[in-house]
Amino acid sequence: MTVDGLMNEGQERGRVTLQVIADKLSLSTATVSLALRDSAVVAESTKQRVQELARELGYVYNRSAASLRTARTNIIAVAFHDITNPYFTELLSTIEDTASRNGLSILLGTYSESLEKQNKVFATLREYRPDGMIICPAGGTTSANLRLLTSAGIPVVQVSREVPGTTLDFAGSDDARGMELAVEHLLALGHRRIALIGGNTLISTGNNRRTGYRNMLARHGIRFDPSLVVEGFGTRELGFRSIQRLLQLDDPPTAAVCFNDLVAFGAMLGLRHAGREAGVNFSIVGCDDVAEAAQWYPALTTIHNRQLEMGQSAAELLIRRIADPQADVRRVVLEPRLVVRNSTCPLR
Template sequence: MNKGRVTVVDIARAAGVSKSTVSLVLQASPLVNEATRAKVNAVIRELGYVYNRGAANLRQSASSRIIGIIVNDLTNSFFAELAVGMDMVMQSAGYVQFLSNSGESVDRQREVIASMREHGIAGLILSPARGTEAADLKQLTASGIPVVAVVRNVVGAKVSSLFSDNYAGAKDAVRHLISLGHRRIAFLGGIPNTTVFAERVEGWRDALAEAGLDAPDALVIGTTASRAGGVAAIERALLLPGQPTAALCFNDAAAFGVCDGLRAGGKEPGRDFGVVGFDDVIEAETAVPALTTVSVDPQGMGRRAAQLLLKQINAGRVEPEAIVSSVRLVVRQSCGAGQKTKRMSA
């Protein structure tokens, strides 16, 4: 059978019916009896065939000029900036983008991928929803459609990947807080059981161990990776028997929430408590106090992801690549750098 995209002819051959019968089933025609319909649909599911609504138009051109982009949380400005970076490259290359937000729902993500396949996408850039498995991308990769995973990995999937150096970024951030005199440093925000969370916590833990400091599990407080999650995390942290004096936050959104929660509790970020974020979104520089953060350069990451996808599309074959982009700590006011602050002993 054809190793590329599954066709109506492939379905007809496997089901033992005519091509016209398969077409009638795809059109939900009442002319097909239920037994035949069930048999054809079973083969369609087995072979992973997707009815391409745009096929007639696409045949008129050499290839599709549509790119699919799916992010897991478009309410987070990091992903908006990531998408802007992709758009810069794709638009100049003459591609149209379909952008969708999975909202961390694997089911929603599957529906969107199926819809994008129907419209004949030339490739997909995906920031996977939590719980995404290799099987969720199997039909895309089996059809020869290139996929680039950004931010998060999909274990076992034969796709290209682009991630930031989460471990090194977290370690540098905690080392900086230690250099400022902090001895009890928390890790706040983010959803546990994700690769990114694990890598950043590992960097936090190893930096503390390197300085001979304790890294108790109680100081790791996972919540949603959002402003509200940051508020909830700092509220819990301030109730601990030995309060932390600083925190590395999972991302900038959580860091902004931590600053909000500190003020609500009568503490001023940057003066009474050191705060470091992760991402360096546009708002980080203009926040009050300006946010110290690990710069990932989301727009730059978006551009690199788009370039990686175009490279595969232009090559006409899928050869997965794994790229880890470097990060850097941007020191501003929220960590208390340059101030003599009172530190609580651990």
């Protein structure tokens, strides 16, 4: 195995190294190494010469040798409880883009909302010796669950959700404020019986959004009614079932704020099955503003949580933490905004 991190897989003898490339181009091995990693400190003309020769000779980067030399793998792990929700797909996409721009690859692990599966995923990802991890923890995760990673010295950044009692970097949205904006919009339309569908106390986003919901009602002198709150993880099925049950109350709601857009999509379908229509005789507000929200019928009024910026911030926080493990802990909390479309209407 060469110490310079490059080898030609097809040559068992006399394999070509960084030194060979350097000699052919009359460059130093350090310059060749930087050029092959597309470093900004090397002139573009030099990078082009080096990379063209590497392609011509069919060189393959020897990651194992490089990681032995630098004690880094240039891999970051991403562990999410869900990637079926387009919100997390959007997060993952921008994390990968930011990582790639910085010469990093990603490993992905998922675990639904299962703590048991999460522990197994954390253990497996740790075996690959990633330089760091970005996690969105499963519901009910405690600081003890994260010690599997932190005790191994792996830098960890939390994204979207955060675990109480941890001192880890975090990138997310101001979830309480987002829910306040949603409820305030419905109150301005004349609604007073406003349901909250989805979320629970096992996750920070659920706690924070419920806090925002209650705060805005109290600010307008409206009594909190627990019969209008339905707990649960954010799925279309939850929205579909819950809205039909809420409509059967003696004093049913005229509007609903939903934990996320998936719940809102399900609630809109549930309304249709009950002979109602969002934006006509009932109001629905989602949360996240995934791409599908603008394409739904009717287009969904929702809270834009800036997930693309969130994913980029999480990746940048991790890159910073990897470079300086002793840096001060940072929390990037993004300001959400209300996006008004066609799923809300004045009280009739």
